[in-house]
Amino acid sequence: MTHSEATIQSLDPKKSFQGLILTLQNFWARKGAVILQPYDMEVGAGTFHPATTLRSLGKKPWKAAYVQPSRRPKDGRYGENPNRLQHYYQYQVILKPSPDNLQELYLESLAAIGVDAALHDIRFVEDDWESPTLGAWGLGWECWCDGMEVSQFTYFQQVAGVECAPVSGELTYGLERLAMYVQGVENVYDLNFNGLDGDERITYGDVFLQAEQEYSRHNFEAANVEKLFGDFSRAEAECKALLAFGEQGDDEHHKMVLPAYDQCIKASHAFNLLDARGVISVTERQSYILRVRELAKACGAAWMKTEGAGV
């Protein structure tokens, strides 16, 4: 293989995982989105990134796209399930206000990564999105390609307890699934990561299999429960303290939303780990979710008093 062939394959969305990501980045950059980098914290979904949660609030227009590593401790399968991972990548697009041609834009992005609408069955199947922990909900669909859910498409109606005005459109692509689809592989660990062949080929398994095994052990067996309960309480207390600090002496403006929101994210992740450890009963579960939601709502309310929300 020549050097230039290798370059093409390593950027080809149908040949490499990274090519898929780079194609989406280019596509949305051309559509005027700010291309951000992942948020540097453990989150359950791309929605948690403040570029979505907080930026979807208020009247200022906003367009952004980014990859977000997402952690769902309970979905760990010790690397033995071909489809489930406790750590995976989402590609997140947020457009405020939602453009009238959002569905067409989305289909155009699928075409860009090689999903041909003349050959495949692309469908918008009802799926109302709700995040109890974020105090958020929206209406939209799961987007199916030949029966596989490859994206989530949502018109946000409320986030962090705040009514969205205007409404944002959110697209979330499940990158591994999409890549498995376009590469035609049945096991996520067989995905070609860098698009090269032979000795130079790096698979998803080369990069992540060991991590999945170790983190599954961690999430289900080893994570210290006492420490996690402590993490949760400390993050909760810190979030409240920071919010109180930020509103000192001024009812109209808030000066410390982002750091407070980080603590909300921390509490949420601690909860997810505790849930994976199976130490939270059904009734307690509700109360933990409620506690995180209270933090998220307080952050949302505070954000509405900042420049970011157009104040």
Place this chain on the structure above:
Amino acid sequence: MSDLLLELFSEEIPARMQAQAAADLKKLVTDALVERGLTYEAAESYVTPRRLTLNIVGLPVRQPDQREEKKGPRVGAPEAAVQGFLKSAGLASLDQAWIETDKKGGQFYLAVIERAGAATLDVLAEILPAIIRNFPWPKAMRWGAHSAEPNCLRWVRPLHAIVATFGPETEEPEIVPFEIGGIKAGNTTYGHRFMAPQAIKVRRFDDYLTALGAAKVVLDPARRRDIILHDCKDLAFAQGLELVEDEGLLHEVAGLVEWPVVLMGEFDASFLDIPGEVIRATIRANQKCFVLRDPETGKLANKFLLVSNVIASDGGKAIAAGNGRVVRARLSDALYFWKTDQGPLPDYADKGKPLDQRLAKLRALNIVFHQKLGTQGERVNRIMALAREMAPKVGADPDQAARAAELAKADLVTEVVGEFPEVQGLMGRTYAELQGEDGAVAVAIEDHYKPQGPNDLIPAAPVSIAVALADKLDTLVGFWAIDEKPTGSKDPFALRRAALGMIRIILENNLRIRLGHEIGKMILPYFAQAKVHELGNIIKDINSSADASLASADATQRFSMETLRGHRERTLDQGQEVINRAADLLTFFADRLKVYLRDRGARHDLLDAVFALGEDDLVMIVSRINALENFLKTEDGASLLAGYKRAGNILKAEEKKDGAGAFEKHPEANLRIEHEEHVLAAALDRAEREAGEALKAEDFEGAMHALSKLRAPVDGFFDKVTVNSENADLRRNRLQLLAQLRRAIHLVADFSKIGGA
């Protein structure tokens, strides 16, 4: 006459909301038109994932003119009254009013207001935006830049275009002039999203339908369903297989496509180790695909049918392959769940066999069954105790019944049931078999939920019956105890189904159970629980009064006596409440039984007649009803019923004078003077004795037969004897004889509740 074509073109409407939306659109628009005097010949609505369409045929082009008379003040009334009249009638001066004369000769003003009917086009322009704005979607949303404005348009998903044309068949129709949420009504629609996305100009329904057909849109959901079902059966047949029909799924998939194309996919045969119901649930819930079975063996085949929305350029190969991959992935998940459920459960591995471990987890998690009825664990304990008690009555082994009840809910915490709640019971049974439970126990775990509906089979094996009855009775008594009964169309806990299920199990298995007795026994503990709480309050009150005693010993004593008296009264009230609720539940059973019997063509008024006796054994109730029905069909029976009614009417009238129960003493022999009185008295004594003996032997036919012998003496009595004799003693004695007749007949049924005759 003109026609209206209305199409609301949007992003994908959820399948489950489509049918109702089409019905709502038709009703709202036609109602609004009729209300404004515009009747029509025909109206039909249609729906696809992207459009909601209404076609109204034969509307007049104008509303009829309206004439209204408005009565004004009398001639010569004060100026203020005259001015008010002119203003309200819209007249400039009294010259425009008529003067009329009323009956008394007084003169008054009358305004005649004539309103020319508006053009239907204008009426439509007024009503359509209001209907769109207030459309009753179960959930509606805002979108786009408009969504920042207050009172912006809401729709189920973003609305993009509106077609609204109105005109006669022969001419170019007009566009109904309105605009809503920045969308102007017009005559442009769009074809299939992928196969024919271009704009289409339309005039009226027939060219619209044709154009859509050409643009790969089947407008009528019923036609899409027909196409899907037909193609599914054809494809299955070609492979020597049979479609597992699924009406709910058919409706759903017909709501997901505008142009249905059925394709066949397959999965690895090794997945067929998973129970068929789980495979079906997986493929149905996640992939919305149909499964197929081998008509020879009845077992599932490793093939499935999917309904796609496009004619793909490769004939659907990629689509079928893609769906196959997803189905395989889903089945790997199901296989993982299925295997996991059979293995040890972390943290509960020392709690016995796999299902016992799940039960331990169910208990430990304190999963709430209902806020006021405690946890699932507590419920399992109650059902176990009750199943054990029921067992001997239904011929089941008590230990087996208790074991089945113990494991009956354990599958709720298995992975498979967590994923697919519809296979609850079935999974419990399967896992029970795998861990070596007795066959009767395993079957009971599945069958205790039965019957799930009026056409479902009832459990047949004794252990299953014991657990099924215990489960349902526990549910019913519990919800009655906390006063959560079904009302109107609301029955969130399916209590009607539970009661009907019990009735079927009891009757179809001929089980002898005193329902009232069982309900009474079970409902008590719920109040006993409340009583424990009450006791706590008493102790608290006494303690606090003891504290108060430091201040005044006298006051303390008075206080605590009053408190205790209050508690005693509340306790009595609660006792009464227990009786009321138990009786109410029994009445609920009677009502359900009535529905059950009516469905089988039996006379439900006979149930009232039998139920009034206080019978609570369903089998006895039904055999009494059957005997009664047969008896009433005979001449003796019909005639006796007439005699009974006559006696009853006389008694009712006379009891009004002498007081209720005035004639219940046994009549005296020495006050009989007519021959017919002697004959009837003797016949009554014999009939009461014979009927009583027959009833003891549960021989209702015999009891009826004994009563039938009363017919001739009763007829003779009424022919010859004047009941209301002038002699007070004779009158009383004759009325007592009639009261005895009534008592005798009430041995088998309260004939006063029987209609007709």
